[in-house]
Amino acid sequence: LQEASVERHIAMFTFPFASHPSTLLALTRRLAAAAVGSPPSSTVFSFFSTERSNSALFRADSSLASLNIRPFNVHDGLPEGYVPRSDPKRMWLQAEPMHLFIRAAPANLRRAAAEAEDAVGCRISCVVSDAFLWVAGSLAEERGVPWVAVRTGGPRSLVAHFQIQMIPSTIRHLATIGSEDPEVPDFIPGFSSTECRDLPDGNGSILHSMARNLHRATAIVVNSFEEADPVITQQLHSKFQNYLSVGPFGLLPQATSSPNKYFSHDPNGCIPWLECHEPNSVVYISFGTIVKPKTSELMALMESLTETGHPFLWSFCGDLVEELSIISGGNLAVMEKALVRGKMVRWAPQLAVLRHPSVGVFVTHCGWNSLLESIAGGVPMIGRPFFADQPLNQTTMEDEWKIGLGVEGGVFTKQGTVRALEMVLSREEGKKMRLRVGALNDALVKSMEPDGSSSQNFNKLMMEIFNSKKL
Ligand code: U2F
Numbered sequence: 001l002q003e004a005s006v007e008r009h010i011a012m013f014t015f016p017f018a019s020h021p022s023t024l025l026a027l028t029r030r031l032a033a034a035a036v037g038s039p040p041s042s043t044v045f046s047f048f049s050t051e052r053s054n055s056a057l058f059r060a061d062s063s064l065a066s067l068n069i070r071p072f073n074v075h076d077g078l079p080e081g082y083v084p085r086s087d088p089k090r091m092w093l094q095a096e097p098m099h100l101f102i103r104a105a106p107a108n109l110r111r112a113a114a115e116a117e118d119a120v121g122c123r124i125s126c127v128v129s130d131a132f133l134w135v136a137g138s139l140a141e142e143r144g145v146p147w148v149a150v151r152t153g154g155p156r157s158l159v160a161h162f163q164i165q166m167i168p169s170t171i172r173h174l175a176t177i178g179s180e181d182p183e184v185p186d187f188i189p190g191f192s193s194t195e196c197r198d199l200p201d202g203n204g205s206i207l208h209s210m211a212r213n214l215h216r217a218t219a220i221v222v223n224s225f226e227e228a229d230p231v232i233t234q235q236l237h238s239k240f241q242n243y244l245s246v247g248p249f250g251l252l253p254q255a256t257s258s259p260n261k262y263f264s265h266d267p268n269g270c271i272p273w274l275e276c277h278e279p280n281s282v283v284y285i286s287f288g289t290i291v292k293p294k295t296s297e298l299m300a301l302m303e304s305l306t307e308t309g310h311p312f313l314w315s316f317c318g319d320l321v322e323e324l325s326i327i328s329g330g331n332l333a334v335m336e337k338a339l340v341r342g343k344m345v346r347w348a349p350q351l352a353v354l355r356h357p358s359v360g361v362f363v364t365h366c367g368w369n370s371l372l373e374s375i376a377g378g379v380p381m382i383g384r385p386f387f388a389d390q391p392l393n394q395t396t397m398e399d400e401w402k403i404g405l406g407v408e409g410g411v412f413t414k415q416g417t418v419r420a421l422e423m424v425l426s427r428e429e430g431k432k433m434r435l436r437v438g439a440l441n442d443a444l445v446k447s448m449e450p451d452g453s454s455s456q457n458f459n460k461l462m463m464e465i466f467n468s469k470k471l
Pocket of ligand 1: 018019020152153154250286287288289290291315316346347348349350351366367368369370371373387388389390
């Protein structure tokens with residue numbers, strides 16, 4: 001590409017934690033694939049993330065360069081010599097690097113944006129960012145260009161963040177009249193079966209800032225499809241002028257010449273392993289990219305798998321040898337017995353796994369992408385949510401969609417998990433869940449057809465981004 005021919009320079013700013021970067025990159029790929037075709041091949045996408053996140057994503061996929069997607073590093077905001085503190089009992093410690101990143105982001109984002117403009121030889125014409133990065137909105141305003149805010153999670157948690165300010169006083173009131181688990185008051189449409197404790201933690205300053213600043217965005221893009229939650233979609237349409245559900249991002253059709261290797265890579269042979277199993281028989285387990293359950297719960301889960309004898313595929317981020325010995329309590333015999341029917345890996349091509357006919361149930365932390373991918377695979381779920389939007393995602397999955405259930409008491413116990421596995425894999429109710437998740441997947445597929453809601457919204461997003469003029 002001749003630098004002189006660059007006419008549009010789109011800046012994509014990610015929140016460099018968990019699956020946020022790979023989710024925004026999936027959307028970037030789709031936008032870039034649309035731009036590479038005629039006529040706007042002169043469009044460059046600068047993808048801003050930390051060095052660590054960028055090197056993992058761009059190493060995994062050399063085709064990004066041919067789509068005119070270029071990585072630019074943003075400093076992580078961590079003080080020199082910072083050592084992350086970790087304590088599974090205090091999950092909030094994991095949030096410390098996020099807060100340090102956000103605190104330093106105003107200066108670091110501006111510096112990286114200026115470097116990218118120099119390198120590309122063209123001023124930024126549109127800023128697209130993770131909705132968590134409201135500071136990117138200020139950067140867009142300074143340049144007089146549009147800011148498109150992207151929510152990688154679901155629409156229901158977005159509504160909850162707006163409404164959360166109203167809720168504490170209501171909880172206090174209900175507590176004084178003796179209600180232990182008050183339901184969300186019915187002045188919030190669409191939440192009638194939700195309990196207050198399932199709402200996302202509203203104390204986080206990142207989420208508060210997101211909710212306060214979103215009205216500044218020229219468009220709000222959500223990683224979902226309208227038919228998944230029509231009542232909530234309606235509310236968000238009435239709140240924001242340009243609210244666009246264009247997802248699931250990970251399922252957006254990509255340029256055929258450059259499949260998304262980040263998601264389809266199978267270094268551990270999961271798909272050939274699945275080939276050896278009966279339809280709907282395998283338990284797939286993953287807790288996403290940051291959650292690490294307590295040892296006692298991992299052991300209970302492992303024991304339930306050994307007791308029921310179901311084959312399982314378990315994706316575990318972290319040190320596998322260490323985790324395996326923790327799970328088995330250091331007992332090799334327990335480990336060997338469990339692994340006769342199971343396979344544990346550091347990484348699985350999750351979407352392809354969930355689409356494989358032999359997978360019968362997904363044991364999940366209820367991360368938003370995992371929910372969408374389970375729908376895309378037509379697989380019912382057993383949810384063990386931990387924090388943020390995960391409890392709310394679980395109630396959406398269990399009570400609104402009725403395509404799975406939460407573990408009894410909210411934590412893994414041997415007998416509770418055995419009952420949940422039996423329910424989904426062997427009972428009539430499990431079959432009904434499978435039918436419902438299949439119907440939801442049909443709606444998802446339809447939304448991505450050329451005249452479907454996600455495709456139509458994607459076209460509107462392209463207009464917003466590619467035709468962006470100075471405001
Ligand atoms: C945060 O969630 P996570 O990143 O932990 O979880 P997901 O949203 O479910 O995304 C995990 C992604 O990683 C992929 C998987 C998903 O696309 O397919 N993956 C994989 O391909 N192979 C593996 O072995 C393991 C994972 C946050 F904690 C949640 O509360 C939010 O809902 C979520 C979205 O904002 O981000």
